[in-house]
Amino acid sequence: MTVEKKKEKAFVIDASAIFNGILSHNLHGKKYLPQCVTYEIEGMHRGEALLEEIAVKKDVIVTIPDKTAFTEVNHQANETGDIAELSECDMSVVAVAFELQSKNNLVEIITDDYDIQNLANYMGIPYKGIYWKGITQIHVYSWVCTGCGFKSKKQMNSCFECGSTMKKKVQRKKKRS
Numbered sequence: 676m677t678v679e680k681k682k683e684k685a686f687v688i689d690a691s692a693i694f695n696g697i698l699s700h701n702l703h704g705k706k707y708l709p710q711c712v713t714y715e716i717e718g719m720h721r722g723e724a725l726l727e728e729i730a731v732k733k734d735v736i737v738t739i740p741d742k743t744a745f746t747e748v749n750h751q752a753n754e755t756g757d758i759a760e761l762s763e764c765d766m767s768v769v770a771v772a773f774e775l776q777s778k779n780n781l782v783e784i785i786t787d788d789y790d791i792q793n794l795a796n797y798m799g800i801p802y803k804g805i806y807w808k809g810i811t812q813i814h815v816y817s818w819v820c821t822g823c824g825f826k827s828k829k830q831m832n833s834c835f836e837c838g839s840t841m842k843k844k845v846q847r848k849k850k851r852s
């Protein structure tokens with residue numbers, strides 16, 4: 676009888692997870708860090724020391740998502756309206772995870788960033804927060820005109836139709852299965 680080897684996880688880590696001390700946690704598996712995250716860390720308190728700590732860790736891989744994965748994430752972020760809240764680097768975090776997942780890896784994003792969690796949830800990519808328990812519902816954002824009721828999935832400050840102020844609304848949807 677053979678004992679099935681437990682599949683190692685691939686963790687994708689963002690700046691909030693680093694900031695909240697993920698490096699001192701015992702994660703079994705490779706840790707992927709989008710390159711842009713290292714730039715974010717550089718600007719953080721104790722940033723240089725953190726980067727040195729990362730550099731000596733053999734299981735941390737600094738990477739760049741491929742274009743196809745990034746484009747897909749960008750597209751999905753447009754659909755949920757998360758795009759208004761997400762930086763390019765936030766989307767890179769999700770894109771690296773998406774790419775790994777599509778190559779049949781067991782992936783988990785480690786982030787305390789709510790907007791990244793929301794998009795990951797929507798795309799069916801597992802994630803875990805350090806301080807947060809994570810969300811059980813997907814929030815889809817839309818913008819609604821206070822004048823004529825025109826709805827937009829994209830962030831708008833004033834209405835196409837009548838020029839009135841647009842108000843952001845959060846719609847709760849159950850997790851996709």
Ligand SMILES: [Zn+2]
Nearest residue numbers: 820823834837
């Ligand atoms: Zn309007």
